[in-house]
Amino acid sequence: MPPSDAPSSPAAAAEVDGHPRRWAILAVLVFSLLAVVLDNTILNVALKTIADPVEGLGTTQSELEWAINSYTLVFAGLLFTFGLLGDRHGRKRMLLIGLVVFGLSSLASAYAQDPMQLIVARAIMGIGGAAIMPATLAIISNVFPPRERGKAIGIWAGGVGLAMAIGPITGGVLLEYFWWGSVFLVNVPVVVIGVLLIAFLVPESKESASLKLDPVGVLLSIIGLVALVYGIIRGGELASFTHLEVWLPTLVGVVVLVLFVLHERRSDHPAFDVRYFRVPAFATAVSTTALVFFAMMGVMFFLAFYWQMARGFSALEAGALVLPFAVAQVVLGPLSARMVERFGGKIVATVSLFVVSLTLAAHALIQLDTPVWMVLVLSFVQGAAMANIMPPATTTIMQSIPREKAGVGSAMSNTVRQIGGALGVAVLGSVLSAVYRDQIAPSLTAVPEHLRHAAGESITATHGVAEGLGAQGAALVEAADAAFIQGMHVAALIAGGVALVGTLVVAKWMPGKAAAAPRSGAALDKKPAKV
Known part of the structure; x- marks a missing residue:
């Protein structure tokens, strides 16, 4: 049975006036979250260096993939569980534990001596990240009153967007001057400062300890x-x-x-009352989050290869090219609450999602010689639209369930985001690979037979083989770039279509401005339905 809406101290004060230090608490939480989100994108630009047998660990392609995926697997699998444990045993406690685990495993990753050590350390980082993410959003929901919650979540979402976008350029700068381990070591000071600030500033909040697990x-x-x-x-x-x-x-x-x-x-x-999916606002916000991240993460995945492989930019330059998206998130994310207050979440989310679907599909028009400024404008518009989708969607999720269950609600939001993003990278990456292999096949006839299979796997593999073919390799590189662009166009159109489905879902089922989402289980049956 969902708990009553009567909060206990200190949550009762937050429901009316909010915690007196709530804005300082928000700043600390966003700062602490930087390490977790930053690490998800900063690693991408370091993969090439880590694979180098001299400058890095000499990892294989499969080991590189698991250096990324071991984190994702553990993170997604434990998000819901840690959200529940935070609600039960204390969100501040869970946040501090998560930060310590994340910091120590970052240190272990930085000084890993072989690929397996890196993969294991990354998996442990996933445990820390899973404890941190739901706790931050749950604490925000408990220290801010309803009238300020939307704005606070908008700032939180802007911080997440900023960290995602500045990860590549941060990694590029670090690799320019330091060794590959610096992309993990940079997390340690953030964690140390975060732990100290949280210990002194953030209040503890949790559900009644008498409730059964x-x-x-x-x-x-x-x-x-x-x-x-x-x-x-x-x-x-x-x-x-x-x-x-x-x-x-x-x-x-x-x-x-x-x-x-x-x-x-x-x-x-x-552990989670699934009947909350009967609430239209909650179900719509959750499904929209999954669809948006499916489309967006898939496009961000192939854009990294577009800049570095097809266009030949360095890791630092490719990271800098993501900044327009970050600027839009940081500037417009905190303003999204004002937009929702004026026009209603349904109109704001529908229009913004439609713009996202157009910008994603517009990537199908990008060519090898497309002026960089055009792609940057497209990135800025996409970031601006995203800034007006995720904050209201996240706010809707958090306001559709009791505040006592804030950790589980936050975990649900982050879980569907993580699964949607992983599915987007997997599906759109597979589509791109299939198109690429089909398009590059005719050009591989001139490649020695024992190299043909490897050369046709990806644009990275083709470029690698072409380097050893002399003058003949130049033609192969040109064919590889053309094949990649063709695959990118198909993947972009699919991403735009998925975002358009999200637009229709929001337009059809998200409640309008006058409809308020329930803040407790009062609107649900007293007893869960038996099946």
């Missing part, structure tokens, strides 16, 4: 999410979703998550 529900959520995300990741690695290693874990994940839903509906003390 739901260990079966927690276990099912972990198994289901890990299996599902693993299947998605393998699909991206193999560029195929028909392989046994892809569809089997994906199917297991889906089946276990269905069992999770059935179990939660029967339980009188569910």
Whole structure:
């Protein structure tokens, strides 16, 4: 049964006037979150250096992929569980534990001596990140009154967008002057400062400790999410979703998550009351978040290759080219609450999603000789539209459930975001790879037979083979760039279509300006429905 809407101290004060230090608390939380979000994008520009046998660890392509995916797998699988534990045992406590784990594992990653050490350290970082993310948003919901919550979440979302966008340029700067481990070591001072500030500024908040836990529900959520995300990741690695290693874990994940839903509906003390999906605002915001991140993360994935491989920019230059997106997020994210107050969340989200779908599809017009400034303008417009989607969507999710369940609500928002993003990279990456292989195949006839398979795997592999072919390699590079652009166009059109589906979902089902989302389970049945 969802808890009553009567909050306990200090949450009661936050419901009326808010915590007296709430804006300082928000600043500390956003600062602490920088390390987690920054690390998700900063690593991308360091992959080439880490793979170098002299300057890096000499990792293989598969080891590089798992250096990224080990974090994603653990992070997505444990987000929901740590959100629940934070609600139960204290969000501040969970945040501090997560930061310490994240900082220590960042240190271990920086000084890893071989690929396996890096993969394991990254997996432990995922544990820390999963404890941090839901706690930050849950604390914000508890220290801010309803009238300021939207603005606060807008600032939080702007900070997330900023960290995502400045990750590549930060990594480029660090690699320009330091060794590859610096991209992980940079997290340590952020964590140390964050721990000290949180210890002194942030109040503790949690649900009643007398409430029962739901260990079966927690276990099912972990198994289901890990299996599902693993299947998605393998699909991206193999560029195929028909392989046994892809569809089997994906199917297991889906089946276990269905069992999770059935179990939660029967339980009188569910880890998460799935009946909140009956609330149109909640269900719409969750599905929109997944669709948007599917489309956006897939496009950001292939844009990194467009700048560095097809256009030949350095890691630092490619990172700098993401700044327009970051500027739009930082400037317009905090203003999104004002837009929602004036026009309503439905209109703002529908218009913004439509603009995102147009900008994503517009990437199908980008060529090798497209002026850089045009792509930057496109990036800025996309960032501006995103800045008016995620804050109201996140606010809707958090306001659709009781404040006592803020950690679980935050975890739900971050989980669908992570799964949507992973699925976008896997699916759109697979589409790009399939088109690329088909387009590059005719040009591989001039390549020595023993190199043809490797040369046709990706634009990175083709460029690598071409370097050893002398004058003949120049023609192969030109064909590879053309094939990549063709694949990028197809992936961009699919991404735009997915975002358009999100637009239709919001336009149809998100409540209008006058409709208020319930702040408690009062609108739901007193007892969960038996099935």
